[in-house]
Amino acid sequence: MFDTINIGTTGLLTHAQGLRTVGNNLANVNTPGFKSGQLAFTDLFNQGAGGGQPEGPGTGGSGTGLGTLGTHINFKAGLDTSTGNPLDLNIDGNGFYAIERDGQILYTRAGGFHFDEKGILVNAAGEHVKALADGKLVDVNVETLNHSAPKATAxxxxxxxxxxxxxxxxxxxxxxxxxxxxxxxxxxxxxxxxxxxxxxxxxxxxxxxxxxxxxxxxxxxxxxxxxxxxxxxxxxxxxxxxxxxxxxxxxxxxxxxxxxxxxxxxxxxDGYTAGVRTDQSIDGNGTIKLFYSNGQTGDGPRLALANFRSASELEERSGSAFALKEGGQATYGHAGDATFGTLRAGHLEGSNVDLAEEFGNLILMQRGYQASSHVISTANEMIQQLFDMARR
Structure with missing residues (x-):
């Protein structure tokens, strides 16, 4: 009976953990670039535990409750949302943006960017978005591109x-x-x-x-x-x-x-006077396009995209970001290259949370928790009856 109470307890704890995962998914339904998770359940067994009883056909280990195999992240693309901001980007296909947080390179699909007061491209949290230049990750800095030199008419x-x-x-x-x-x-x-x-x-x-x-x-x-x-x-x-x-x-x-x-x-x-930078945008290949007061345009750095051998090489961090696990390997390139998708300016990738699925999971977690509590209540009543018999 006491083993049964332990089994019911594992059910309570595990379904509570599952409810936490579902609640986190629902809470982030409007978070750009958020990837939903799903808790993987597994049964627990003591192999060969027969308690001295002979084992017959179909017998085996004794169930000891419920456990988990961890939370699996769903990396499918989120809902495409139009924003009209030329610095908002959505990756159409494979790839992650590379950002720098506290000296560490992280990866995200959240593409809400802007230029800070120093002319550096950052995300909503102020983390630097990386470009790829000569095979190295560098900041996207347009401060040195603020002016367009004049040109004599030819x-x-x-x-x-x-x-x-x-x-x-x-x-x-x-x-x-x-x-x-x-x-x-x-x-x-x-x-x-x-x-x-x-x-x-x-x-x-x-x-x-x-x-x-x-x-x-x-x-x-x-x-x-x-x-x-x-x-x-x-x-x-x-x-x-x-x-x-x-x-x-x-x-x-x-x-x-x-x-x-x-x-x-x-x-x-074909001549023009000197100009100053008046606006900027990002094209489908990740190139920063610069616009000047003299009517000229110019190209700035080109955003880096990262890809991985498997999504299992990533582990979740806050801010819709992921870190590379030890032993993982990132491949860097540009939007539109062989294995990378293209970029859609003026669009953001939203959360990939499926509300219908999550509300269904919410009911399942509740039913599982309720059933586990009934198991504990029933086992407790049976133990109480046993003690009452012993007293008589």
Missing amino acids: KVTFHGNLTSTVTTPPINPSLRSIAVYDADGVNRPINLSFKNTGGGAFEVTVTDAAGATLTTGTIKFASGFPVADANSVSFSYAPAGTQAFDVRLDFSDNVTSLVDQTTLSMASQ
Whole structure:
């Protein structure tokens, strides 16, 4: 009878532990990146314990109650949630983010990130998110990428029509004060004028903002379209106080001389002034994309992803994170590489807790605990009856 009470006690303790696991799952139903656990039950036996009784067919050990094989973590992907934050990431496929906590590398699927005041990418707890550079894990730091250097204009392209019916075509206002940047990013505007010299040829005069002539060149048209070896004008521009730089005026694409109206205007130019970082995001390959006030973009570090031979190499830590067990091995790479998934910006991976399953487990834990308590109560009553018989 006393053994029966011990058996009932193991049932109480184990189902209470199971209830704790279920309760933890339900409590974290809205925790990003949380992985649910399930307590594995096992029966306990004393092998060959027969109490002096002969063993017959089908006999064996004597049951001694209920135990556990530990909590198994379910690593299936959690619910995808759209957040609209370009620094929130969801891994579509295999992989874990690598984060640093108290000098130790941990792994997580929770991808809610932001840049701290030092320009370092961190998670909600302020732990540094790691990038992979030259095979090493490094911090994602954009502080050194706050500025975009200026670039001198090397090419200006045009589009539209240049009338061939008058000697001096009227100038489109957009051909006045055309932005041209020197090596320091300073705008040194130029003006263009044209003169029809006959036979489809036009003399192009380039002047600076003060009206001084910088160069004169010729472009030619055949049947209204630019001639390949006469479709641009080049000159060296040396504004006062700055280093000379070469500029090519390109009329080769989308420029015609077909109709009376002149619509010629600048299409683009490749120079720009200095800029400061105004925004950042992360693309599907984990590359930090930087945006600058001068309209330029740049690439920063690329996030590291980790993978493992087996999920059993991981052990749970707080904050939806996991540590590598002793003897475990992590393989690092980038999103989109062979064994790694891609990233979805503006999305988070939520908890993978299945509410229907957990409420079912909640009932099972309650019934198991209740049954174990009945076993103890019944055994106690039988022992009491035995003592009453002995007293009589």
